[in-house]
Amino acid sequence: MQTEIINIGDELLIGQVINTNASWMSEQLNLAGFPVHRVTIIPDDPQHILDALKESGQRSELVLLTGGLGPTKDDLTKDTLCKYFRTKLVFDPVTFQTIEKFFKARGFQVTVINRKQAEIPENCIAIPNINGTAPGMWFEQEVPGVEKKHVFVSMPGVPFEMKAMLLNEVIPRLKQYFQPVTVLHHTLLTQGIGESFLSDLLEDWETHLPVNLHLAYLPQPGIVRLRLTGQGDDESRLQKQMDEEISKLKLLIPDYIFGEDNTTLEAVVGKLLKEKGSTLATAESCTGGYIAHLVTSIPGSSEYYKGSIIAYSNDIKVKELGVNEKTILENGAVSEEVVKQMAGNVRTRFDSDYSIAVSGIAGPDGGTKDKPVGLTWIAIAGPSGVQAGKYFFGDNRERNIRRAALQALNLLRKHILGS
Template sequence: MKAEIITIGDELLIGQVIDTNSAWMAAQLNAIGVDVKQITSIADARLQILHALSEAGNRARIVLISGGLGPTRDDITKQTLCEYFDTNLIVDESALADITAFFARRGISMTELNRKQSEMPAVCTSIPNPAGTARGMWFEKDNTIFISMPGVPFEMKTIMTDYVLPALKKRFPNTAVVHRTILTTGLGESFLAARIEAWENSLPGYIKLAYLPQPGIVRLRLTARGCHEDKLQKEIDTLIEKLYGLIPELIFGEGTETLEGVIGKLLLSKKQTMATAESCTGGSIAQKITSVSGSSAYYKGSVVAYSNEIKQQVLNVDHESLAQNGAVSREVVEQMAQGACRVLNTNWAISVSGIAGPDGGTEEKPVGTVWIGVAGPDGVTSQKFLFGDNRERNNIRATIAALNMLRSKILQSM
C-alpha cells in the first residue's frame, strides 16, 4: 500500500519551522504496513496545493495532508480542497458545537473567524479534533484516500491516533510489517557491512536491511513485510540472534536505547557509581549521562579540566607527566580517570583529553587525536582515537567512544 505526505506552510520552506510532522506520520504509517513513497512540502499557495494533490493522487492510495487549516486568511487549504474535490463549504453543526464548547471551557469569546472553522467541504467526512478547533477531513477520489489535518503537531497526532490510523487499519487489514533495529558502535558503516556481508546476503527477499549511520553509531534496521505478523517476528528474531553471534562487541542496544541509558542500567544492577573527567569534550559526556532520568542514583559528578592547572590541582595529574607527554596522552588521561574516582569517590570514571580542532594539531598529534581513559575496580585502561578534522563531530564521536569504553569495561567486570 503506497502513501504520500504533503505538508503545507510557507514557514516550512523558509526554515522558520522544522517539519517534524512528516517524520512522525511516516513512522506511524510504516508501522501498520503502509509504504510512504514521497514527502512533499509546499507553500500556502493555491496552485501548488492543487498540483501536489493531483500528482500525489495519481501515485498513491493514501495521501496525508497537514497544515493550512487555521482560522486566518493565509490558511487556504480548506478552500483549495473544495476546488480540487469540486464541492463547497457548509456548516458542520457538530463541529460548530465542539468549537463553541472549546471556547466556553476557556472563558473566551468566539470570533467570526473561529465560527468559520466549523465550515467543512460538503463531500468530506469530518474528523473530530479533541485537541483544537480545526477538524480533520477525509476525502475519497478515484480510489485514493485524502486526509487533511491541522499542522499543529499535537493536534495532528491526536487525530491520527484516535481516528485515522484505526480507520486505515480497518480498511487495509492484510499487510503486516515488523521492524527491529540494532544499535552498533565501534565500526564504520562500510567496515560493518563487510563484516556482516554473508549474513546480509542470506536474508530472504521479503526482509530488508537498512544501514542508518550517524557520527559514532550505525543503526541496523531489519524490516519484514508479509501477511502473518507472528511468522515474520519469529524470522526476524532468528536473524537477529545470528547477528549477535557475529558482532557481539559492536552491539550496545536495540530500538530507542542509548549508550547512556544502557550504562545506567548496568550501574544500577551492580549498585555502582561513576564520574567523568573531561577536557576536549567540555562536559558533553556528563550531559549525556544526566539526560537519563534517575541518573542521580549512580552518577556523582564531573570535573571539566580544560586547563592543565585544573588537571593538576583538582585531579592530581602529575606535572612531570604533562611536561613530558602533553595533556593529550595515555599517562594524563589515566591519571585523570583515577583522580576522578578518588576525588568523587566512585567505582568508575571516564576521562577524555584531545585536540578537537580546527587548530592545535601537530604532526605527532594531528587534529582529531583523542585519548580516552576508564578507571574501575580492576584498575585503569586507555585508548587512542583518531577521529578527523571537524570539531563538532570530534566532540560527538569522543563522547560516544568514551561511553562505549565504559560500557565494555563494566560488562567485562560482571
C-alpha cells in the same frame, strides 16, 4: 498500497518551523501498517495545493493532508478541495454543534469566522476535532480502472489537534477501509566502527536476507544505527523471521552493539551503573566537560554520577588531579601514563567505583607529526584496575569531542560488563 503525506504551510518552507508532523505521522502510519512512500511540503497557495492533490491522487491509494484549515486560512484549502473534487461547501449542523460546544466550554460565543468552519465540501465525511474547531475531512475518489476508491484525509496542521485526530479517528477508519500489511522494525545501535567497515562485516549476511527484509545504515558522528525492516502478511511469522536475522546480526558484530531501538549510550551506561549500585567520576581534558554533560543529561544521574575534574591546562592536571609533573614532561599530556594517572586519581579523590579519563588533541591547533590532531588517549579505572586505549578520530574539533566521549562511554560499558 501507497500512502503519502502532504504538509501545507509557508512556515515550513522558510526554515522557521521544522516539519515534525511528517515524521510523527510517518511513524504512526508505519506502525499501523501504512508505510509512507512520500512526503511533500507545499506553500499556502491554491495552485500548489491543486497540483499536489492531482499528482498524489494518481499515484497513491491514500493521501493525508495537514494544514491550511485554521479560521484564517480556511477558505484556501477547503475551496481548493472543492475545486479538485468538483463540489461545493455546505453547512454541516453536526460540525457546528461541536464548534459551539467547544466555544461554550471556554465561555465564548461562536464568531462569524468560526461559524464558517462548519462549512465543509459536500462530498466529504466530517471527522471530529476534540482539541480544536476545524474538523477533519474524509474524501473518497473513484479512480478509472481501480476497484477500491482512493482516500484523501485533510487534517489541521496544529500538532496536538492533528495527533489526537489521526490516532483516535483516522487510523481506526483506515484499518477498516484498507487491509494493511504488517511492517516491523528493529534497530541495533553500534559505536566504534564506521559505516563502510560495518558493511564489509555484514555483506554476506545482508546478501542472504529474505527478500521481505531490508537493512539500512543510519550514521551519526560516532554512532551507526542499523535498522532492519520487514514486511509481511502474518505478524507472528514476520516477527519470528526478524528475530532470527537480528540474532545472526548480533553474532557478527557483538563488540560494537551497545543498545537497541530508541536509547542512547549515556542512558545505557546510566542504567548499568544504577543496576549495579555503582558510582562514576570523570577527569576530562580534550572533551572539556562533554562526557559529564552526556552523563548528566539523563534524569536521575545524580544517583550514580559524583562529578568531574576538567583539567584544561597542565598545572590543573598536576594540582587538582595529582598527575606527576615529571610524567607530563617525559610523555606529554596526551599519553597513556598521564591518562591512567588521571583516571586512577579521580576515582580515589571522588571515592567512586569507576572513572573515565580522556586526554587528546581536539584541534584545529596543537597537533604535531608524532601527535596529530585527533589523537586521543582514554582510560577507564575500576575495582579491577586501570586500562587505557589510543584512538585517532579525525581533524574536526566538534566531532573529535563527540567521538572521544562516545568511545569513552562505550569502553566504560564494556569494562563494567567485564568484556
